[in-house]
Amino acid sequence: MTNRPGRLLALAQLANSIGDGAYYVTSALYFTQVAHLAPARVGLGLTLAWGFGSLVGVPLGRLADRRGPRGTAVLLALATAAAIATFLLVSGFVAFVVTASLYAAAQSGLAAARQALLAALVPAEERTGLLARLQSTLNGGLAMGAALGGGALSVGTAAAYRGVLALDALCFLVCALLLLRLPAVKVMTAGAAAGDGRRTAVLGDRPYALLALLNAVLLLRLPLLSLALPLWITERTGAPAWLASGLFVLNTLAVTLFQVRTARAVTGLGSALKVLRRSGLVMLASCAVFALSTGRSAWPAAVIMVVGAALQVVAEMQQSAGSWQLSFGLAPADRMGEYQGFFGTGVTVARTLGPLVVTTLLLGWGASGWLALGLLMVLAAYAMGPVARRAAAGRPMPRPAAEPVPVPVN
Structure with a gap:
């Protein structure tokens, strides 16, 4: 059972990392040249957004424990796609901060849910090896995405930058579909059965x-x-x-x-x-x-x-x-x-x-x-x-x- 989940997790990682690679190399220019935000405001907005993302990582991880990591991961991948698509409509600083916060929260929660899903599907002795393969896949996907983003940079038009965002959103939709193909799991544990009520x-x-x-x-x-x-x-x-x-x-x-x-x-x-x-x-x-x-x-x-x-x-x-x-x-x-x-x-x-x-x-x-x-x-x-x-x-x-x-x- 481990081989198929491992392959699907790797394919999901590849899909979203291609989108991420393209996004990383073009997002700063999109926000400053197309959305017309000042560079200092972009930096401030991203700092606020990732600060919020760090706060919600634990609650979203608990959601994965309670509701199941597969369904939570799928929903958060879809939320990431929605946030990226919303960047196409951003025209002011407040809207940017709100959208970037949704993006950071979804990304933080998705990482936690995927780790919980991997732990549920993969024996303990195989997890580090699989994580290494996923990290290799991640880097390969980032390189491919960066190459695509470089093409958009060479074109340098608003349409090219918007195309990168659309590609990134599509990649997270593909990621969600791949995660949905994984088996749904319910990890039976004493803590969960007892409902011990510990919140954090x-x-x-x-x-x-x-x-x-x-x-x-x-x-x-x-x-x-x-x-x-x-x-x-x-x-x-x-x-x-x-x-x-x-x-x-x-x-x-x-x-x-x-x-x-x-x-x-x-x-x-x-x-x-x-x-x-x-x-x-x-x-x-x-x-x-x-x-x-x-x-x-x-x-x-x-x-x-x-x-x-x-x-x-x-x-x-x-x-x-x-x-x-x-x-x-x-x-x-x-x-x-x-x-x-x-x-x-x-x-x-x-x-x-x-x-x-x-x-x-x-x-x-x-x-x-x-x-x-x-x-x-x-x-x-x-x-x-x-x-x-x-x-x-x-x-x-x-x-x-x-x-x-x-x-x-x-």
């Missing part, structure tokens, strides 16, 4: 909440490729500006090709913590290499940046594999959606605060900022060990996967 159990689970916080620190790497490195290259080195896009391609291809292989080393709590510690050290080495590019001329700076980016993507793949294992293995089976929704807020926190943190450290402090960021990553990675062991003390690891109970569909 994950907030009372202090070790797990602290793990999510530490993971958010490690996710501060997210703005590096899209924001920090392009600015660093143009302002602090003599390397050509197009190198930033080359580093993005390097990252995408590496994750597509090697994420599955990296995840094979993670089989339980101990191996996850070992890989996370290693990721912190590799990230420190990456930051130290990036710091060496300060003031260098074109080709020396380019070579240094490529080496730093290669180390960074190795650390990224290791961190992803280790955090997946902890986020699933330490979450109660009956509250998987709620816990995954909370753990996933690390992404929205990194997207919201990360740009400010990394630009302040790197562009404000220069080479010493790179070293400070690397040391912060090492501290967070090593701190996850004692916290994870405390969280696991009352939960056997590895946790056997609960067999999904098919729900008859008339």
Whole structure:
């Protein structure tokens, strides 16, 4: 049963990531040039929207636990498509913030519901490997979508940008249809049967909440490729500006090709913590290499940046594999959606605060900022060990996967 759900989850991931890739490279120009919003207002609106998305991730994850992850995931994929389509009608700041908040909320909830759905359909020992394959699929889809978005950028017309939004909405409709083909499941658990009434159990689970916080620190790497490195290259080195896009391609291809292989080393709590510690050290080495590019001329700076980016993507793949294992293995089976929704807020926190943190450290402090960021990553990675062991003390690891109970569909 695992093979078919895995294929459908991968196809759904591919569908929406193609749309996302096209959206990511064109949305800023659409909002500023077509919707006529000031860049500062776009930035403020997106910060408010993702802040809202981080708040509703847990409630939407609980909805997946109570109503079923498949149906919740389908509805949230449709809500994402509707929000993207609504962007075509946005003409003012308030409408933009409302629509962007709907988009961020649907995306955050969809991520939690899909994780809960995967946990219900896939045995525990296979989850990290499947997540690695999904991550590879995600990166491949983003690359394809970015290429399509690049075509729209080369055309540069309002119609081309609107076409990208329409494509993204269509991709999420396809995602919803693929998720609908998955078997409906009902995970029978003691907590659910008892109706214990806890509203936010994950907030009372202090070790797990602290793990999510530490993971958010490690996710501060997210703005590096899209924001920090392009600015660093143009302002602090003599390397050509197009190198930033080359580093993005390097990252995408590496994750597509090697994420599955990296995840094979993670089989339980101990191996996850070992890989996370290693990721912190590799990230420190990456930051130290990036710091060496300060003031260098074109080709020396380019070579240094490529080496730093290669180390960074190795650390990224290791961190992803280790955090997946902890986020699933330490979450109660009956509250998987709620816990995954909370753990996933690390992404929205990194997207919201990360740009400010990394630009302040790197562009404000220069080479010493790179070293400070690397040391912060090492501290967070090593701190996850004692916290994870405390969280696991009352939960056997590895946790056997609960067999999904098919729900008859008339």
